[in-house]
Amino acid sequence: MRLSGNPLIGETTAPHWPYLRRVMGEVVRDDAQMPQTILGEHVAILDAVIAGDGTRAELLSRDHITRAAKIFVQRLQAQQDASEKEMQQRRTRRIR
Template sequence: MKLLKPQPSLTEQVYEAIVDEICDGALPAGSHLVQEQLAERLGVSRQPVQQAMARLKADGMVEEVGRRGLWVTRLDADLMRHHYDIRAALDGLAARMAAERIAAGPERGQQFTRAAAEILELGQRAVETGDVAGQVRHDMALHTLIYDASGNPLLARTAEPHWRFLRRAMSEVLRHATLPREIWRQHAEIVEAIAAGDAARADTLMVAHDLAAAETLRAALDVPAAEPANT
Protein backbone atom coordinates (compact mmCIF):
# COMPACT_ATOMS: atom_id res chain seq x y z
CA MET A 1 0.00 0.00 0.00
CA LYS A 2 1.31 3.45 -0.92
CA LEU A 3 2.01 5.66 2.09
CA LEU A 4 0.14 8.94 2.22
CA LYS A 5 2.23 12.09 2.25
CA PRO A 6 1.75 14.10 5.46
CA GLN A 7 2.17 17.49 3.83
CA PRO A 8 -0.85 19.24 2.28
CA SER A 9 -1.31 18.79 -1.45
CA LEU A 10 -0.73 21.69 -3.81
CA THR A 11 -4.49 22.00 -4.26
CA GLU A 12 -4.98 22.26 -0.49
CA GLN A 13 -2.21 24.87 -0.23
CA VAL A 14 -3.71 26.93 -3.05
CA TYR A 15 -7.17 26.62 -1.53
CA GLU A 16 -5.94 27.81 1.89
CA ALA A 17 -3.93 30.66 0.36
CA ILE A 18 -6.97 31.99 -1.51
CA VAL A 19 -9.28 31.51 1.48
CA ASP A 20 -6.81 33.47 3.62
CA GLU A 21 -6.76 36.32 1.09
CA ILE A 22 -10.55 36.41 0.92
CA CYS A 23 -10.89 36.32 4.70
CA ASP A 24 -8.15 38.91 5.23
CA GLY A 25 -9.71 41.30 2.72
CA ALA A 26 -6.88 41.11 0.20
CA LEU A 27 -9.49 39.68 -2.18
CA PRO A 28 -12.68 41.56 -1.27
CA ALA A 29 -16.18 40.76 -2.48
CA GLY A 30 -16.50 41.41 -6.20
CA SER A 31 -12.86 40.64 -6.97
CA HIS A 32 -12.32 38.97 -10.35
CA LEU A 33 -10.29 35.77 -10.01
CA VAL A 34 -8.19 35.01 -13.08
CA GLN A 35 -6.79 31.51 -12.77
CA GLU A 36 -3.70 32.18 -14.87
CA GLN A 37 -2.78 35.17 -12.71
CA LEU A 38 -3.36 33.24 -9.49
CA ALA A 39 -1.25 30.34 -10.73
CA GLU A 40 1.59 32.69 -11.66
CA ARG A 41 1.40 34.58 -8.38
CA LEU A 42 1.36 31.39 -6.30
CA GLY A 43 4.03 29.71 -8.40
CA VAL A 44 1.94 26.69 -9.39
CA SER A 45 0.35 25.26 -12.53
CA ARG A 46 -3.29 25.92 -13.42
CA GLN A 47 -4.46 22.46 -12.35
CA PRO A 48 -4.29 22.96 -8.55
CA VAL A 49 -5.86 26.41 -9.01
CA GLN A 50 -8.76 24.89 -10.97
CA GLN A 51 -9.25 22.23 -8.30
CA ALA A 52 -9.11 24.83 -5.53
CA MET A 53 -11.67 26.95 -7.38
CA ALA A 54 -14.06 23.99 -7.50
CA ARG A 55 -13.85 23.74 -3.72
CA LEU A 56 -14.28 27.48 -3.27
CA LYS A 57 -17.41 27.41 -5.45
CA ALA A 58 -18.80 24.54 -3.37
CA ASP A 59 -18.08 26.56 -0.21
CA GLY A 60 -19.90 29.58 -1.63
CA MET A 61 -16.82 31.81 -1.50
CA VAL A 62 -16.58 32.32 -5.25
CA GLU A 63 -19.16 32.20 -8.02
CA GLU A 64 -19.14 31.86 -11.77
CA VAL A 65 -20.89 34.75 -13.53
CA GLY A 66 -21.83 33.63 -17.03
CA ARG A 67 -18.83 33.92 -19.29
CA ARG A 68 -17.24 36.61 -17.17
CA GLY A 69 -15.34 34.09 -15.08
CA LEU A 70 -15.02 33.62 -11.34
CA TRP A 71 -15.64 36.33 -8.75
CA VAL A 72 -15.47 36.53 -4.97
CA THR A 73 -19.09 36.32 -3.82
CA ARG A 74 -20.74 39.01 -1.75
CA LEU A 75 -21.79 37.96 1.73
CA ASP A 76 -25.44 36.94 1.95
CA ALA A 77 -26.77 37.93 5.38
CA ASP A 78 -29.76 35.57 5.19
CA LEU A 79 -27.61 32.61 4.18
CA MET A 80 -25.16 33.48 6.94
CA ARG A 81 -27.98 33.33 9.52
CA HIS A 82 -29.07 29.93 8.23
CA HIS A 83 -25.51 28.65 8.70
CA TYR A 84 -25.42 30.08 12.21
CA ASP A 85 -28.75 28.50 13.16
CA ILE A 86 -27.37 25.08 12.26
CA ARG A 87 -24.03 25.76 13.92
CA ALA A 88 -25.76 26.86 17.14
CA ALA A 89 -27.61 23.54 17.33
CA LEU A 90 -24.41 21.55 16.70
CA ASP A 91 -22.29 23.65 19.07
CA GLY A 92 -24.88 23.47 21.84
CA LEU A 93 -24.98 19.69 21.54
CA ALA A 94 -21.17 19.53 21.54
CA ALA A 95 -20.91 21.70 24.68
CA ARG A 96 -23.57 19.63 26.46
CA MET A 97 -21.92 16.31 25.57
CA ALA A 98 -18.45 17.60 26.52
CA ALA A 99 -19.74 18.69 29.93
CA GLU A 100 -21.49 15.36 30.46
CA ARG A 101 -18.31 13.44 29.65
CA ILE A 102 -16.28 15.60 32.02
CA ALA A 103 -18.87 15.12 34.77
CA ALA A 104 -18.53 11.36 34.29
CA GLY A 105 -14.71 11.45 34.16
CA PRO A 106 -13.24 14.48 35.99
CA GLU A 107 -9.72 13.75 34.71
CA ARG A 108 -10.96 14.83 31.28
CA GLY A 109 -11.84 18.21 32.78
CA GLN A 110 -8.22 18.89 33.71
CA GLN A 111 -7.00 18.12 30.20
CA PHE A 112 -9.77 20.16 28.64
CA THR A 113 -9.15 23.15 30.94
CA ARG A 114 -5.43 23.22 30.17
CA ALA A 115 -5.97 23.09 26.43
CA ALA A 116 -8.78 25.65 26.54
CA ALA A 117 -6.78 28.05 28.72
CA GLU A 118 -3.99 28.10 26.15
CA ILE A 119 -6.41 28.87 23.31
CA LEU A 120 -8.17 31.56 25.36
CA GLU A 121 -4.85 33.24 26.05
CA LEU A 122 -3.89 33.18 22.38
CA GLY A 123 -7.29 34.54 21.37
CA GLN A 124 -7.13 37.39 23.85
CA ARG A 125 -3.61 38.19 22.70
CA ALA A 126 -4.86 38.34 19.09
CA VAL A 127 -7.55 40.80 20.20
CA GLU A 128 -4.95 43.02 21.87
CA THR A 129 -2.75 43.09 18.77
CA GLY A 130 -5.63 43.49 16.32
CA ASP A 131 -4.79 40.19 14.62
CA VAL A 132 -8.11 39.39 12.94
CA ALA A 133 -6.90 36.22 11.25
CA GLY A 134 -5.52 35.05 14.59
CA GLN A 135 -8.82 35.75 16.35
CA VAL A 136 -10.71 33.64 13.83
CA ARG A 137 -8.11 30.88 13.89
CA HIS A 138 -8.16 30.60 17.69
CA ASP A 139 -11.96 30.86 17.75
CA MET A 140 -12.12 27.85 15.42
CA ALA A 141 -9.54 26.01 17.53
CA LEU A 142 -11.62 26.45 20.69
CA HIS A 143 -14.78 25.17 19.07
CA THR A 144 -12.83 22.25 17.59
CA LEU A 145 -11.56 21.43 21.08
CA ILE A 146 -15.17 21.32 22.30
CA TYR A 147 -16.21 19.10 19.40
CA ASP A 148 -13.37 16.72 20.28
CA ALA A 149 -14.28 16.81 23.98
CA SER A 150 -17.86 15.82 23.12
CA GLY A 151 -16.69 12.35 22.11
CA ASN A 152 -18.83 12.44 18.96
CA PRO A 153 -16.55 12.50 15.89
CA LEU A 154 -19.45 13.37 13.59
CA LEU A 155 -20.02 16.80 15.15
CA ALA A 156 -16.85 18.41 13.79
CA ARG A 157 -17.37 16.81 10.39
CA THR A 158 -20.97 18.03 10.22
CA ALA A 159 -20.06 21.55 11.33
CA GLU A 160 -17.10 21.90 8.94
CA PRO A 161 -18.95 23.29 5.87
CA HIS A 162 -20.68 25.90 8.01
CA TRP A 163 -17.37 26.98 9.50
CA ARG A 164 -15.84 27.38 6.04
CA PHE A 165 -18.61 29.81 5.13
CA LEU A 166 -18.63 31.63 8.49
CA ARG A 167 -14.85 31.98 8.64
CA ARG A 168 -15.09 34.61 5.97
CA ALA A 169 -18.09 36.35 7.56
CA MET A 170 -16.32 36.49 10.94
CA SER A 171 -13.19 37.95 9.37
CA GLU A 172 -15.16 40.57 7.45
CA VAL A 173 -16.97 41.86 10.51
CA LEU A 174 -14.00 41.74 12.89
CA ARG A 175 -12.20 44.14 10.57
CA HIS A 176 -14.97 46.73 10.92
CA ALA A 177 -17.13 46.18 13.97
CA THR A 178 -18.12 43.75 16.76
CA LEU A 179 -16.80 43.40 20.30
CA PRO A 180 -13.95 40.88 20.27
CA ARG A 181 -13.31 41.14 24.02
CA GLU A 182 -16.94 40.23 24.70
CA ILE A 183 -16.64 37.25 22.38
CA TRP A 184 -13.69 35.90 24.35
CA ARG A 185 -15.42 36.61 27.68
CA GLN A 186 -18.27 34.42 26.44
CA HIS A 187 -15.78 31.77 25.39
CA ALA A 188 -14.31 31.75 28.89
CA GLU A 189 -17.78 31.33 30.41
CA ILE A 190 -18.54 28.40 28.13
CA VAL A 191 -15.22 26.75 29.00
CA GLU A 192 -15.92 27.20 32.71
CA ALA A 193 -19.36 25.57 32.41
CA ILE A 194 -17.99 22.62 30.43
CA ALA A 195 -15.07 22.11 32.82
CA ALA A 196 -17.52 22.15 35.75
CA GLY A 197 -19.60 19.44 34.08
CA ASP A 198 -22.66 21.71 33.95
CA ALA A 199 -24.24 20.37 30.76
CA ALA A 200 -27.39 22.51 30.77
CA ARG A 201 -25.49 25.75 31.34
CA ALA A 202 -22.83 24.88 28.76
CA ASP A 203 -25.54 24.20 26.17
CA THR A 204 -27.43 27.41 26.97
CA LEU A 205 -24.32 29.60 26.93
CA MET A 206 -23.07 28.11 23.66
CA VAL A 207 -26.35 28.53 21.80
CA ALA A 208 -26.71 32.11 23.08
CA HIS A 209 -23.12 32.83 22.05
CA ASP A 210 -23.63 31.58 18.49
CA LEU A 211 -26.97 33.33 17.96
CA ALA A 212 -25.63 36.61 19.40
CA ALA A 213 -22.69 36.35 16.99
CA ALA A 214 -25.15 35.91 14.13
CA GLU A 215 -27.01 39.08 15.13
CA THR A 216 -23.75 41.03 15.51
CA LEU A 217 -22.60 39.92 12.08
CA ARG A 218 -25.95 40.74 10.52
CA ALA A 219 -25.99 44.23 12.04
CA ALA A 220 -22.44 44.93 10.87
CA LEU A 221 -23.16 43.72 7.35
CA ASP A 222 -26.18 46.05 7.18
CA VAL A 223 -23.93 49.06 7.87
CA PRO A 224 -22.45 50.74 4.74
CA ALA A 225 -18.74 50.12 4.36
CA ALA A 226 -17.97 53.83 4.71
CA GLU A 227 -19.64 53.88 8.12
CA PRO A 228 -18.14 51.21 10.38
CA ALA A 229 -20.43 49.92 13.11
CA ASN A 230 -19.94 51.32 16.61
CA THR A 231 -17.81 49.29 19.00
Protein backbone atom coordinates in the same frame (compact mmCIF):
# COMPACT_ATOMS: atom_id res chain seq x y z
CA MET B 1 -13.98 18.78 18.34
CA ARG B 2 -11.16 16.35 18.98
CA LEU B 3 -11.54 16.52 22.75
CA SER B 4 -15.20 15.57 22.52
CA GLY B 5 -14.32 12.16 21.08
CA ASN B 6 -17.30 12.55 18.75
CA PRO B 7 -16.17 12.38 15.09
CA LEU B 8 -19.61 13.51 13.92
CA ILE B 9 -18.95 17.03 15.22
CA GLY B 10 -16.08 17.50 12.77
CA GLU B 11 -17.93 15.83 9.92
CA THR B 12 -21.04 17.95 10.33
CA THR B 13 -19.27 21.25 10.87
CA ALA B 14 -16.61 20.93 8.13
CA PRO B 15 -18.86 22.12 5.27
CA HIS B 16 -19.89 25.17 7.29
CA TRP B 17 -16.39 26.43 8.22
CA PRO B 18 -16.03 28.84 5.28
CA TYR B 19 -19.29 30.55 6.27
CA LEU B 20 -18.50 30.53 9.98
CA ARG B 21 -15.10 32.08 9.32
CA ARG B 22 -16.74 34.82 7.28
CA VAL B 23 -19.17 35.57 10.10
CA MET B 24 -16.40 35.52 12.70
CA GLY B 25 -14.24 37.83 10.61
CA GLU B 26 -17.07 40.27 10.10
CA VAL B 27 -18.00 40.28 13.79
CA VAL B 28 -14.48 41.17 14.95
CA ARG B 29 -13.86 43.69 12.14
CA ASP B 30 -13.68 47.32 13.24
CA ASP B 31 -14.09 46.54 16.94
CA ALA B 32 -10.86 46.31 18.93
CA GLN B 33 -12.72 45.06 22.03
CA MET B 34 -14.57 42.24 20.27
CA PRO B 35 -11.79 39.60 20.35
CA GLN B 36 -11.50 40.01 24.13
CA THR B 37 -15.29 39.88 24.51
CA ILE B 38 -15.48 36.72 22.43
CA LEU B 39 -12.66 35.12 24.39
CA GLY B 40 -14.53 35.84 27.62
CA GLU B 41 -17.68 34.27 26.21
CA HIS B 42 -15.78 31.17 25.10
CA VAL B 43 -14.13 30.85 28.51
CA ALA B 44 -17.54 31.04 30.22
CA ILE B 45 -18.94 28.37 27.89
CA LEU B 46 -15.93 26.12 28.48
CA ASP B 47 -16.19 26.64 32.25
CA ALA B 48 -19.82 25.53 32.12
CA VAL B 49 -18.89 22.45 30.07
CA ILE B 50 -16.07 21.54 32.45
CA ALA B 51 -18.43 21.99 35.40
CA GLY B 52 -20.88 19.62 33.76
CA ASP B 53 -23.53 22.33 33.56
CA GLY B 54 -24.97 21.57 30.15
CA THR B 55 -27.94 23.87 30.62
CA ARG B 56 -25.69 26.86 31.31
CA ALA B 57 -23.30 25.93 28.50
CA GLU B 58 -26.22 25.76 26.08
CA LEU B 59 -27.64 29.09 27.26
CA LEU B 60 -24.26 30.82 26.98
CA SER B 61 -23.66 29.27 23.55
CA ARG B 62 -27.03 30.36 22.25
CA ASP B 63 -26.50 33.89 23.58
CA HIS B 64 -23.05 34.01 21.98
CA ILE B 65 -24.31 32.85 18.59
CA THR B 66 -27.37 35.11 18.67
CA ARG B 67 -25.28 38.17 19.47
CA ALA B 68 -22.78 37.37 16.73
CA ALA B 69 -25.60 36.79 14.23
CA LYS B 70 -27.16 40.16 15.06
CA ILE B 71 -23.84 41.93 14.56
CA PHE B 72 -23.29 40.12 11.27
CA VAL B 73 -26.75 40.96 9.96
CA GLN B 74 -26.37 44.62 10.99
CA ARG B 75 -23.06 44.84 9.14
CA LEU B 76 -24.50 43.19 6.03
CA GLN B 77 -27.45 45.59 6.13
CA ALA B 78 -25.11 48.57 6.46
CA GLN B 79 -23.08 47.35 3.47
CA GLN B 80 -26.24 46.87 1.43
CA ASP B 81 -27.54 50.31 2.40
CA ALA B 82 -24.23 51.91 1.42
CA SER B 83 -24.25 50.07 -1.90
CA GLU B 84 -27.81 51.14 -2.64
CA LYS B 85 -26.97 54.75 -1.78
CA GLU B 86 -23.97 54.64 -4.09
CA MET B 87 -26.08 53.19 -6.92
CA GLN B 88 -28.68 55.92 -6.43
CA GLN B 89 -25.99 58.60 -6.56
CA ARG B 90 -24.64 57.13 -9.81
CA ARG B 91 -28.13 57.13 -11.34
CA THR B 92 -28.66 60.73 -10.28
CA ARG B 93 -25.36 61.79 -11.86
CA ARG B 94 -26.25 60.06 -15.16
CA ILE B 95 -29.64 61.73 -15.34
CA ARG B 96 -28.17 65.22 -14.99
